[in-house]
Amino acid sequence: MYWNKPYECMPREQLQTLQLKRLQKIVEKVFHNVPFYRQKLQEVGFELGDIKTLADIKKLPFTTKQDLRDNYPFGMFSLPMSEIVRVHVSSGTTGKPTVVGYTRGDINNWSEVMARTLTCGGATKNSIVQVAFGYGLFTGGLGAHYGAEKIGASVIPISGGNTKRQLMLMEDFGTTVLACTPSYAIYLAEAVEEAGIDLSKLKLKHGIFGAEPWSERMRMEIEKRLGIKAIDIYGLSEVIGPGVASECQEQNGLHVFEDHFIPEIIDPQTGDPMPCGEKGELVFTTITKEGIPVIRYRTRDISILNDEECPCGRTHIRMHKVMGRTDDMLIIRGVNVFPSQIESALLEIGDTQPHYLLIVDRKGSMDELEIQVEVSREMFSDKVKGLEGLEAKIKHQIESQLGLTAKIKLVEPHSIPRSEGKAVRVIDKRKI
């Protein structure tokens, strides 16, 4: 089932022609309308007309979140405020937030890609969509809302929180599609169980979940506990919001809506483009955005692009479920390591969310990795042999998944420092 078959299943060659045409137009537009881009393009000696093929995209400079912050609030907009019908603001942990502006046309395109996203999951005009993403400055709520209205589904714009009411409406209104963050989906599943609601009384069929990284294990848990199909969706406000990419029924990678966004994978260290199948940082260029087009925006999300044909019939390239953030990446003995990989290795062993700390040090010319793991009730054994066995098991798991030898050190619960409730994951003592 497709929302827009001509575009979603467009033959690659035709799609690439369309992309090139749109890319040329957008570059020309930002060159004329956004002083920031004009200066950046001139700095690298770029001239209009230099984009002759899609591969020429690599001649364009990158855009970062910091660029958006530096041009706060409206400096990156390519049209005057009279053309902007809405703004969204993304939360910044440090300094100023980033602001994005949408024209009427942007809102239409955003609704279009969200309509595709919902249809990818299996929604139709007969669906009842409970949007439990937050409404407001955050793009999640309104993004899902407009997409659901576009396909003609019935929208329950409940926003996030108030779990009791979520459950009541879900049961009484017969919600068929849930849209929220994966962690809230788990929270709702727990609430359903606590309230003793029989799953067979709910009409939930599937959910679209995003706005935060989540593991396959979480997917399995959501699917089992809510009795639904859990679809991963991807997006970020700087690109458009949710609706940049979505899984189809295959649940094997997210189709990037390539007639609107050109994805690339680059080496986060050097910025060099990487081929399909290789892991690196995701970069997007918006080719239809009017309010605030972004050129080669660095997402800091780690993924892999897959250009193999998908059984669903969509021709758009798939990105792997986000695998980590470049901010967290460590290079240890030449191996790229993400804390999330360590976490999933630990998850294979214990049942609960592990608390751990990576300590990287350099002895001589060798990097050494120590992984401190807090002993949980489930892991604890009153026999020294049992605990040593656990250390060996963790060591083996890390070795087989990352190809790295690490020293494992079991530590007491709550001994790893936490900041704002979130664990500090890495201490890098290397002086290079």
Add this chain to the structure above:
Amino acid sequence: MIKQISLFLENKKGRLAHVCRVLGDAGINIRALSLADTADFGVLRLIVDDPARTNSVLSENGFVASITDVMAIQVPDVPGGLAAALEKMDKAGLDVEYMYAFIGTASQDALVIIRVDSIEGAVEIMEGCGINVLKEEQVYSL
């Protein structure tokens, strides 16, 4: 069966003192203890006067603790007293996982805490061998 408290301790200065202080402040009396350790960590095993409360006090204070069933046996406090008891256990097919001596004594005899591989039916087997196994109340109130 005697309830033994086991807890995880890092091999770090002051940790042992800290546990003992936590228990002392809670008015819990330690009857026997043993520490099995490696370079990095240790497992502290305790016999206390109130195992259930000890377990909750430790959890509240952020320790990972568990309760294990062990036995307390009485052996004559003479050369070869323990050897004779262990030989009997060997013969009866009881495999000792770990053991440690009690701090105080009940009478003339020495008291030893023993954890065997399969604790089910172990008390009967021991008593069948002529080894005196102490009751829970006897140990906690020593």
